[in-house]
Amino acid sequence: MTTSLRKIIHCDADCFYASVEMRDDSSLRGIPLAVGGQPDQRGVVATCNYEARAFGVRSAMPSAQAVKLCPDLRIIAPSMHRYQEASRRIMAIYRDYTELVEPLSLDEAYLDVTDSQRCGGSATLIAREIRARIAAEVGLTVSAGVGPNKFIAKIASDWRKPDGLFVVKPGEVDAFVAALPVERLFGVGKVTAEKLRALGVDSCADLRGHSMVDLTERFGVFGQRLYERCRGIDNREVSPDRERKSISVETTYTRDLRTLAECETALARLLRQLAERIGRARRSEPLAIAKVFVKIRFADFSRTTAEAGALGVDPAQCRELLAQAVGRKRRPVRLLGVGVRMLEAQATRQLRLFDDWDDTTQIGPSSGDNASTQI
Incomplete structure (x- = not known):
């Protein structure tokens, strides 16, 4: 099991593009809304609000399909300069608490607050304060997960979306991960999940029954990651200067x-x-x-x-x-x-x-x- 003593926060803005649009135009609130291209132009949904998601609309879905699922869906073109401006303000708030901020996109980032003295050094209180500041200063909601490594923090940030905070303490990692379906492991898509089910594996607890040698023989180098993640192990550091590939x-x-x-x-x-x-x-x-x-x-x-x-x-x-x-x-x-x-x-x-x-x-x-x- 993981022995890391790090304090990692994963922050993810809720339906970011759509939230910026609803913040700036109150008439868009409470209706199914998507940001993306138009159905008659082979458009794709970049993101959508939760009213649209209730109809089955999802990111990366063709707009024509989205409109079939939700005939009243309002689709508006993206306004990247406004999203970038909101992102800059959010990232600046993160850096008030630690220099170790690793942006994953405009609306998502990891923070390593292990050595931060803010909020008495409590990662939970830091996450709570960050979310409150973003709501007050930027007008957007952010969901956050707190854990001893990046993998746990990422899973936790999805736990109480939207506008939620979930904390997994080091002593809770084992039970938390054991109950996860294998689909929650990054890199496990439909094909890999089917292969695992053929082995009788539905949860991370099931996956622990397979040795690293067995998993590596079946899944190559990805087998080692499966072996580690199903045990809550993730030694990746938060890297502020990720190499551009x-x-x-x-x-x-x-x-x-x-x-x-x-x-x-x-x-x-x-x-x-x-x-x-x-x-x-x-x-x-x-x-x-x-x-x-x-x-x-x-x-x-x-x-x-x-x-x-x-x-x-x-x-x-x-x-x-x-x-x-x-x-x-x-x-x-x-x-x-x-x-x-x-x-x-x-x-x-x-x-x-x-x-x-x-x-x-x-x-x-x-x-x-x-x-x-x-x-």
């Missing part, structure tokens, strides 16, 4: 792109957006590109990605990758994306130590940064 932009088109020429025209626009996004990221951190890639989703919803080694974003190289990807199926294209993958931090340091590395040639951002122009 990729950055990309993509668009889902209201009308399919039917020729390579149409795709090339669309790619040119995406490359301009990618350059702007990379430029913003480089103002806050050094970057070194390892690969460039082009991603396609065809009209039949099949996907393909073409990538190659690169030191920067070369439009000609991207067009070649586009041609490769399009040529694999020769079908109309409904989604097109382009992006870059970064060198790992250690490799970057070695290059800068031994090579004549010119940062000005790099265009390229913390983990899996992805922008979409059509939600």
